[in-house]
Amino acid sequence: MSDHTVLHVKGRVLVGPDEVRDELWVVGGRVTYDRPSAAPDVTVDGWTLPGLVDAHCHVGLDAHGPVDAATAEKQALTDREIGALLIRDAGSPSDTRWIDDREDLPKIIRAGRHIARTRRYIRNYAHEIEPSDLVAYVAREARRGDGWVKLVGDWIDRDAGDLTACWPRAEVEEAIAEAHRLGARVTAHCFAEDSLRDLVEAGIDCIEHATGLTEETIPLFAERGVAIVPTLVNIATFPQLADGGEAKFPKWSRHMRRLYDRRYDTVRSAYDAGVPVFAGTDAGGSLAHGLVAAEVAELRHAGIPAVDALSATTWGARTWLGRPGLEEGAPADLVVYGADPRQDVGVLAAPRRVVLNGRVVG
Numbered sequence: 001m002s003d004h005t006v007l008h009v010k011g012r013v014l015v016g017p018d019e020v021r022d023e024l025w026v027v028g029g030r031v032t033y034d035r036p037s038a039a040p041d042v043t044v045d046g047w048t049l050p051g052l053v054d055a056h057c058h059v060g061l062d063a064h065g066p067v068d069a070a071t072a073e074k075q076a077l078t079d080r081e082i083g084a085l086l087i088r089d090a091g092s093p094s095d096t097r098w099i100d101d102r103e104d105l106p107k108i109i110r111a112g113r114h115i116a117r118t119r120r121y122i123r124n125y126a127h128e129i130e131p132s133d134l135v136a137y138v139a140r141e142a143r144r145g146d147g148w149v150k151l152v153g154d155w156i157d158r159d160a161g162d163l164t165a166c167w168p169r170a171e172v173e174e175a176i177a178e179a180h181r182l183g184a185r186v187t188a189h190c191f192a193e194d195s196l197r198d199l200v201e202a203g204i205d206c207i208e209h210a211t212g213l214t215e216e217t218i219p220l221f222a223e224r225g226v227a228i229v230p231t232l233v234n235i236a237t238f239p240q241l242a243d244g245g246e247a248k249f250p251k252w253s254r255h256m257r258r259l260y261d262r263r264y265d266t267v268r269s270a271y272d273a274g275v276p277v278f279a280g281t282d283a284g285g286s287l288a289h290g291l292v293a294a295e296v297a298e299l300r301h302a303g304i305p306a307v308d309a310l311s312a313t314t315w316g317a318r319t320w321l322g323r324p325g326l327e328e329g330a331p332a333d334l335v336v337y338g339a340d341p342r343q344d345v346g347v348l349a350a351p352r353r354v355v356l357n358g359r360v361v362g
């Protein structure tokens with residue numbers, strides 16, 4: 001049992017971007033910097049980070065909709081294996097509350113079920129509703145989730161043959177105010193340009209993907225502190241999606257390709273302007289779980305410096321989500337690497353040890 005195991009973690013403990021210690025201990029499943037009297041049962045050595053955050057991940061979901069508990073467990077274990085020990089679930093039709101009772105599975109911060117416009121999202125995923133019902137559904141999912149609500153902000157409009165915004169400004173403004181009143185933050189899936197200004201001016205807290213950011217909207221995001229979770233490993237699939245839709249929706253296809261072509265510039269420009277950027281994979285729809293290291297590598301590829309790309313999945317992401325890192329007394333969720341991830345974020349792909357709630361699980 002974790003309660004009786006004393007773990008000694010030594011080497012370089014990366015407590016924060018500017019704070020490095022030589023060692024920590026785990027006693028009773030929690031981090032301490034006071035050497036315990038008992039000799040350690042286990043010693044691990046290397047470069048230690050707080051458990052990684054996958055800020056956009058779907059547990060309990062696959063390409064066709066909700067999955068059974070055994071499949072959801074497998075997904076969560078795949079995330080754990082790469083060291084993703086805190087997941088912001090960006091929308092799921094499954095009830096995965098049982099995971100909260102499992103000390104051996106990653107912690108999940110839920111956004112309830114996606115809220116989309118009728119026939120404007122992937123089948124079997126979302127509540128599909130019209131704007132007049134938006135406030136009521138947002139209130140409902142705010143109560144069901146763990147402090148987040150997820151909207152689908154834009155999607156292909158088959159009549160227009162292109163991506164268009166899903167929600168009128170007045171309704172979305174009222175819905176976001178209602179979520180905030182209930183203590184929940186709101187995020188939205190947005191690929192295109194045209195929904196962003198309304199959502200940000202309506203008070204939204206975060207945008208997923210955010211491929212449609214432009215030099216007009218980036219300053220607005222920066223000024224209001226609206227975060228983005230680019231999910232570049234998912235954006236990588238745009239050309240394939242564009243090919244598939246080409247014959248029926250050529251305009252949409254071209255649009256998707258443009259968003260894809262400028263994706264790294266978009267992320268880099270947002271970062272340079274001071275927009276908070278976090279690492280999320282969008283695992284669980286069509287993408288596999290366990291891709292958070294690949295996403296951090298993509299953030300680096302976009303030009304984000306290594307320490308900030310790491311922060312997007314560790315220190316910064318945990319602060320943003322209101323969860324502790326490696327401070328005294330925090331649950332011992334940490335990942336140990338054989339080399340310094342600040343020198344090369346590529347080391348995230350092969351953790352030496354994964355410790356969750358004080359137990360070595362990988």
Ligand SMILES: [Zn+2]
Nearest residue numbers: 056058090282
């Ligand atoms: Zn998603």
